Amino acid sequence: MVYFDHAKLKLAIEDSLNSEFVYLIEYIFRRDVIGNLKLSFDMVATYKREPLEIDEMDAMRKSCKTFEEELIINVLLDTGMRVSELANLNDENVSWQRGCITLIGKGNKRRVIPMSQKARFFLSHCFSKQPNIPLAMRTIQKYVKVVAERARIRKPVSPHVLRHTFAVTYLHKGGNIRALQSILGHSSLITTDMYLNYSGARVIEDFNKIWGD
Numbered sequence: 001m002v003y004f005d006h007a008k009l010k011l012a013i014e015d016s017l018n019s020e021f022v023y024l025i026e027y028i029f030r031r032d033v034i035g036n037l038k039l040s041f042d043m044v045a046t047y048k049r050e051p052l053e054i055d056e057m058d059a060m061r062k063s064c065k066t067f068e069e070e071l072i073i074n075v076l077l078d079t080g081m082r083v084s085e086l087a088n089l090n091d092e093n094v095s096w097q098r099g100c101i102t103l104i105g106k107g108n109k110r111r112v113i114p115m116s117q118k119a120r121f122f123l124s125h126c127f128s129k130q131p132n133i134p135l136a137m138r139t140i141q142k143y144v145k146v147v148a149e150r151a152r153i154r155k156p157v158s159p160h161v162l163r164h165t166f167a168v169t170y171l172h173k174g175g176n177i178r179a180l181q182s183i184l185g186h187s188s189l190i191t192t193d194m195y196l197n198y199s200g201a202r203v204i205e206d207f208n209k210i211w212g213d
Contacts, residue, residue, distance in 0.1 A: 052153070060147055069147050083140050086133060089132065096124070144162065
């Protein structure tokens with residue numbers, strides 16, 4: 001009999017952008033490959049979430065009540081980092097002169113994330129007091145959900161949703177998909193392609209810009 005720590009597995013799924021892994025879990029669940037595996041497909045479905053709209057992003061930022069909440073929401077929305085990467089971030093990862101964050105992501109691959117003014121402000125303030133982010137993964141996830149509830153956002157919100165939101169926003173503003181692939185640390189462009197699924201509101205906005213009357 002195989003036993004799983006469901007909480008840890010859920011964290012791994014939410015923090016992962018490997019669609020093949022999700023499909024594998026779905027296959028195992030549906031075909032009952034492993035006997036007595038108590039895995040709800042709803043848990044796997046948390047992998048893919050709808051990105052936030054601009055007004056929802058603003059509501060999230062405005063609903064923060066503590067510095068820790070502001071740090072988490074603004075840095076995740078402006079960098080697209082994984083929750084594990086934010087939890088393990090330290091001041092040695094930041095190049096203040098170059099204005100970027102250097103991480104060793106999945107597969108021990110080095111990548112560079114440009115740092116926005118918002119991200120720079122909150123990270124510099126944080127690292128002026130300690131050399132690392134004093135928050136565990138679970139704490140970060142909890143804060144994201146608390147802020148989302150306070151902002152009265154009805155759709156599910158997690159650190160992965162904020163990563164998804166960053167990616168879609170980057171492309172919506174005209175960013176290059178190859179550059180986004182590098183920022184997110186994807187080994188395949190196919191994985192990055194998933195962020196091209198614009199929400200209805202953004203499709204209408206783009207249409208009105210291009211089509212006119």
